[in-house]
Amino acid sequence: MSNDSVGKRVVQWFDHRLPLVTFVNHSLVEYPAPRNLSYWWTFGSLAGIVLVLQIVTGIVLAMHYTPHVDMAFVSVERIMRDVNYGWLIRYMHANGGSAFFAVVYIHIYRGLYYGSYKDPREVLWWMGLIILILMMMNAFTGYVLPWGQMSFWAATVITNLFSAIPLVGDSIVTWLWGGYAVGNPALNRFYSLHYLLPFLLVAVVFLHLWALHTFGSNNPLGIDAKGPQDQIPFHPYYTVKDLFGLGVLMIVLLAFVFFAPNFLGHPDNYIPANPLVTPAHIVPEWYFLPFYAILRSVPDKLLGVVLMFGSLAVPFLLPWLDTSKVRSATFRPIYKQVFWFLVVDGIVLGWCGSQPPEGIALILARISTAYYFLHFLVLMPLIGMIEKPRPLPTSIAEPVLKGGDAAATAPTRGRS
Amino acid sequence: MAETPAASADSVGGDGETRRDFLYIATGAVGTVGVLAAMWPLIHQMNPSKAVLALASTEVDLSGIEEGESVTVVWRGKPVFVRHRTAEEIAAAVDVDLADLPDPQADAERAEKPEWLILVGICTHLGCVPIGNQGDFAGGWFCPCHGSHYDSSGRIRIGPAPVNLEVPDYVYLDETTVRIG
Numbered sequence A: 001m002s003n004d005s006v007g008k009r010v011v012q013w014f015d016h017r018l019p020l021v022t023f024v025n026h027s028l029v030e031y032p033a034p035r036n037l038s039y040w041w042t043f044g045s046l047a048g049i050v051l052v053l054q055i056v057t058g059i060v061l062a063m064h065y066t067p068h069v070d071m072a073f074v075s076v077e078r079i080m081r082d083v084n085y086g087w088l089i090r091y092m093h094a095n096g097g098s099a100f101f102a103v104v105y106i107h108i109y110r111g112l113y114y115g116s117y118k119d120p121r122e123v124l125w126w127m128g129l130i131i132l133i134l135m136m137m138n139a140f141t142g143y144v145l146p147w148g149q150m151s152f153w154a155a156t157v158i159t160n161l162f163s164a165i166p167l168v169g170d171s172i173v174t175w176l177w178g179g180y181a182v183g184n185p186a187l188n189r190f191y192s193l194h195y196l197l198p199f200l201l202v203a204v205v206f207l208h209l210w211a212l213h214t215f216g217s218n219n220p221l222g223i224d225a226k227g228p229q230d231q232i233p234f235h236p237y238y239t240v241k242d243l244f245g246l247g248v249l250m251i252v253l254l255a256f257v258f259f260a261p262n263f264l265g266h267p268d269n270y271i272p273a274n275p276l277v278t279p280a281h282i283v284p285e286w287y288f289l290p291f292y293a294i295l296r297s298v299p300d301k302l303l304g305v306v307l308m309f310g311s312l313a314v315p316f317l318l319p320w321l322d323t324s325k326v327r328s329a330t331f332r333p334i335y336k337q338v339f340w341f342l343v344v345d346g347i348v349l350g351w352c353g354s355q356p357p358e359g360i361a362l363i364l365a366r367i368s369t370a371y372y373f374l375h376f377l378v379l380m381p382l383i384g385m386i387e388k389p390r391p392l393p394t395s396i397a398e399p400v401l402k403g404g405d406a407a408a409t410a411p412t413r414g415r416s
Numbered sequence B: 001m002a003e004t005p006a007a008s009a010d011s012v013g014g015d016g017e018t019r020r021d022f023l024y025i026a027t028g029a030v031g032t033v034g035v036l037a038a039m040w041p042l043i044h045q046m047n048p049s050k051a052v053l054a055l056a057s058t059e060v061d062l063s064g065i066e067e068g069e070s071v072t073v074v075w076r077g078k079p080v081f082v083r084h085r086t087a088e089e090i091a092a093a094v095d096v097d098l099a100d101l102p103d104p105q106a107d108a109e110r111a112e113k114p115e116w117l118i119l120v121g122i123c124t125h126l127g128c129v130p131i132g133n134q135g136d137f138a139g140g141w142f143c144p145c146h147g148s149h150y151d152s153s154g155r156i157r158i159g160p161a162p163v164n165l166e167v168p169d170y171v172y173l174d175e176t177t178v179r180i181g
């Protein structure tokens, strides 16, 4: 003991009183992860990193942004033109929002494919869905801040969704606005919420990880790790893998930031907000398009709103709607195909949402909306009952090591 | 002082209820009411303030608006359409079987003087501003957001909007002036 360096003793002294080092060590260094995680498991870390990126760029933007209807638009233009590197920070933040959704959507579909929502990870799945909803609220409130035409009309249409609620709907909308229309009070409170929500997100991400680390990660085989031979320590194996994923993500994100920063935006948002003229074709950001398509596919106001919110609510029930005991779609011949139908369904809905609601786009939107709910409410329970899963391997190590060569593993917590 | 903790035996109702249960419930009830009362200011602060509610009415001079023309004025931060309707537009609005309308209302109830149609220019679906002289109904409006068609009386005919364009309260102050609100 007395041979330990002073530094190490100081760390031990601190850790004994607040076990921070132990905590980090447990969750990011020696944390035993299944040995067979593929790159689909990188997107969780990526989402966390993008959240940090959004918070950092957002705090910088907040130093220069003015939340007032007369000044918001010009303050953003000032960020773009005068503030040193303001253009970079803003483009990072705007495209970072898209990156966040891209990464999280892949992360969610990964969970759907490998049955990561099943016992004992139901609460983990819920926390993830809550994160998605908070992200949506956050992206929406952020999009309003530059106070361009798209900002204004997005705020108007989305807040008006609540007017569909019988009896109290109109009072709720007036309450949200703090006036008779979207105006300065609305802009102020959206700014306040846009600053708050990311920190709520951090808190829910923490719960998400807590639930994750209670039972450990699922894996491509969907079977439980049975011992040290099935696991490897998070560091260095998955830290390195995640870093590589981060490199790829940054290449894509920065390609957008530097070469096509407005590709995902709408030119109309560079026109200052005008409460008297709605742009001819208003569409939300790409990550909201599938939900927008669902909203517009129904000719009835209330039902459209109910279905749109319902499409976010139904996945909460998935752990019970899916009646199959097998997690990974690898061993589920029918579900595997239906899964890809759902992927296509999401993309078709997204395309429909980007089109004016008429003709073929409207018909397709109706079919794919119906299919979306059919998938969760009918196909998931049914397939689990009639499908005959392929035989599962007895352990994670078995297909990898064939003979069960335990020496090739790096058990870390075998003794703990 | 006379009661000691051992007094948990002196049940009030005889069903094993004790003074302590009573205290729990009383404390909980007071606490709940207190929290609810404290929440109201936090909720109500988001409602429009008195200054916003007091926003004055808007007066419009009709003399400059030719037949077939329409102006948009701002009332309480919202667009209001003032349309000087042509005889054909009025005829089209009157000559409608009310049973065909999603939100049946006669044109006469919507325009005090048939030649002047005054409407809140906000789509009753999700709040966009409909475009004049567009859509399937001559002299009507079309909402670009989700495709609602309104007729020359501002009544919803096709699309997701549930009800007709709102007619605000207004009074004619004289031959050429109308006050909205």
Ligand code: HEM
Residues within 6 Å of the ligand: A051, A054, A055, A056, A057, A058, A059, A060, A061, A062, A065, A076, A090, A093, A094, A096, A097, A100, A135, A138, A139, A140, A142, A143, A144, A145, A146, A194, A195, A198, A201, A265
């Ligand atoms: C969950 C993370 C976040 C997401 C998804 C997000 C998303 C967005 C989006 C989509 C915009 C509109 C960008 C544009 O078109 O200009 C925006 C703007 C803005 N955000 Fe965020 N944001 C996040 C976190 C934050 C944080 C933590 C802050 C400040 C503490 C912040 C401050 C701002 C400001 C000041 C603007 C207005 C300037 C501008 O429009 O570029 N954001 N945000």
Ligand code: FES
Residues within 6 Å of the ligand: B123, B124, B125, B126, B127, B128, B143, B144, B145, B146, B147, B148, B159, B160, B161
């Ligand atoms: S807001 Fe007009 S049709 Fe939706």
